Amino acid sequence: MHSNKTVLFLTARVPAPLDDGWKIRTFHLMQGYVRNGWRVDLLSYCQPEQEPGDFPELQALCRQLHLVPRTKAYSPMDLLRGLVLSTPFHVHNYHLQAMVDAVQEMATGQAYDLVQIEDVVMAQYVVPAMDNSLRILDMHNVESALLRRYAEKDGNLFKKIYARLTAAKLEGYERDVAGKFHKVLVCSVQDRGLLQDKTMSTPIQVTPNGVDCDYFQPLPMDPASKDLVFVGSMDYHANISGVLFFVHNILPLIHQKYPETHFTIVGKNPPEAIRRLTGERVAVTGMVPDVRPYLARARVVVVPLLVGGGTRLKILEAMACGKAIVSTPMGAEGISAKDSQHFCLADTAHEFAQVTIQLLQEPALCQRIGTAAATFVTERFDWRLITDDLCRSLSS
Numbered sequence: 001m002h003s004n005k006t007v008l009f010l011t012a013r014v015p016a017p018l019d020d021g022w023k024i025r026t027f028h029l030m031q032g033y034v035r036n037g038w039r040v041d042l043l044s045y046c047q048p049e050q051e052p053g054d055f056p057e058l059q060a061l062c063r064q065l066h067l068v069p070r071t072k073a074y075s076p077m078d079l080l081r082g083l084v085l086s087t088p089f090h091v092h093n094y095h096l097q098a099m100v101d102a103v104q105e106m107a108t109g110q111a112y113d114l115v116q117i118e119d120v121v122m123a124q125y126v127v128p129a130m131d132n133s134l135r136i137l138d139m140h141n142v143e144s145a146l147l148r149r150y151a152e153k154d155g156n157l158f159k160k161i162y163a164r165l166t167a168a169k170l171e172g173y174e175r176d177v178a179g180k181f182h183k184v185l186v187c188s189v190q191d192r193g194l195l196q197d198k199t200m201s202t203p204i205q206v207t208p209n210g211v212d213c214d215y216f217q218p219l220p221m222d223p224a225s226k227d228l229v230f231v232g233s234m235d236y237h238a239n240i241s242g243v244l245f246f247v248h249n250i251l252p253l254i255h256q257k258y259p260e261t262h263f264t265i266v267g268k269n270p271p272e273a274i275r276r277l278t279g280e281r282v283a284v285t286g287m288v289p290d291v292r293p294y295l296a297r298a299r300v301v302v303v304p305l306l307v308g309g310g311t312r313l314k315i316l317e318a319m320a321c322g323k324a325i326v327s328t329p330m331g332a333e334g335i336s337a338k339d340s341q342h343f344c345l346a347d348t349a350h351e352f353a354q355v356t357i358q359l360l361q362e363p364a365l366c367q368r369i370g371t372a373a374a375t376f377v378t379e380r381f382d383w384r385l386i387t388d389d390l391c392r393s394l395s396s
Contacts, residue, residue: 006063007033007114008106008133010122011044012094014067016055019268019287020233021313022140025187025209026118029138030061032387038114039063043106045070045099066106068099088169090143094121103127114394119143120170123177134394137178138185138207142194144170149307171198178202185390188334207390208334210383211316218322218374219296223363228254228263228356229298231291231314234284235269238307242331245349246304247277253353255281258360263302266294295321299366300359304352305331316381319343319373324359324366326352336380342373 015026030040042058046067052058058065085092107115107129116136117123123137147167175198178184184200185207186192192204230246232239243265254261261281265274268287278284288294295301301318305328315332318325325332325343332345339345344359346352359366 005113006039007116008112009040009042009116010125011118012122014044014046014055016058024313025140028210028383029387034061036391043102066102068102070096088173089166090121091124091173095124099125120174126180135181136183136185137181142191144174145194175200190333208386209313209316210381210386211320211377213320213378213382216317216320221367225297225299226258226261226360227298228261228300228302229266229294230302231266234267234274238305240271240274242305243274245306246302247282249349250304250352254356257357264294266291295323298323300356301325303327303331316377319377322370322374324369326356337376342376
């Protein structure tokens with residue numbers, strides 16, 4: 001397919017390697033444009049030691065790859081500015097003159113058909129040189145809602161107050177900055193509802209997260225296995241709180257029935273609170289090159305998330321692998337699958353344990369749910385389907 005159209009992606013971090021949901025979504029959207037004949041340029045923040053040559057997969061995908069080094073460190077002064085300035089801390093934290101200059105140079109040097117900005121913190125870089133471009137803001141999460149949920153759950157009073165104040169500022173910023181764009185993309189119907197509640201005037205389109213169904217395919221199940229697995233970036237607060245909740249409140253109930261059950265936590269950068277969970281019946285892997293062997297050994301994949309937003313890519317990947325999944329309603333938010341048919345939902349720790357125990361008892365039930373899950377994901381959430389739909393919507 002040939003279109004000769006050009007798109008500039010602006011991102012707050014480099015969308016490679018594909019080791020978390022944000023990177024996976026951004027990379028596959030870029031790949032979808034290329035597959036539909038678009039030429040893609042990427043301008044991104046990076047870590048100070050990173051260079052374009054560190055990302056061969058992006059160099060192969062992009063016509064141009066430009067990186068702006070940014071040191072990720074919050075000083076007490078930055079946090080204070082977040083309290084006193086009207087601009088939300090998150091937005092202020094991603095402002096660098098070097099990025100202002102880089103955006104201006106790229107936008108004036110090339111008349112882009114489309115400019116796609118990944119995350120609200122980068123929306124500040126829309127410049128007049130982009131006036132003739134179609135402008136899209138891709139919101140991986142509704143950050144203000146995410147912060148409100150965080151504030152409700154956090155026990156630290158200062159963090160709770162700071163999160164509430166920042167959420168209020170972000171809510172206004174999200175509404176105001178959307179006026180610079182022709183379209184806002186969100187990952188789920190729920191996220192679209194959150195933005196519509198803010199009387200946002202910009203059209204909002206649901207472009208869900210997807211899964212690479214060539215890479216994640218149904219895996220054989222070991223009927224003797226009693227292994228449980230969680231997969232997710234362990235430097236993300238929602239995953240940390242969910243895993244701690246599972247180990248302290250749910251796993252002991254499962255061990256009363258099946259003491260031999262082993263739980264594996266798979267994901268990069270586990271903090272000390274997670275590493276301390278390691279024991280005879282709990283393993284913490286850290287970063288792994290391929291999650292599929294861990295999914296293959298699992299009888300049940302657990303998603304005990306208490307906060308969050310968007311669509312859980314790790315659920316979609318596990319479903320594509322034909323695994324039985326137990327999730328909180330929050331963990332499965334944004335996926336229009338049916339409870340007890342494509343996955344199992346559980347509200348409380350007791351419910352979560354009981355449903356997991358049932359799946360450990362019944363291999364045939366696991367097989368039936370896993371098969372239905374794989375079919376469901378292949379028909380609705382393959383990245384090729386999602387990105388082809390997006391490109392069609394932009395051409396109409």
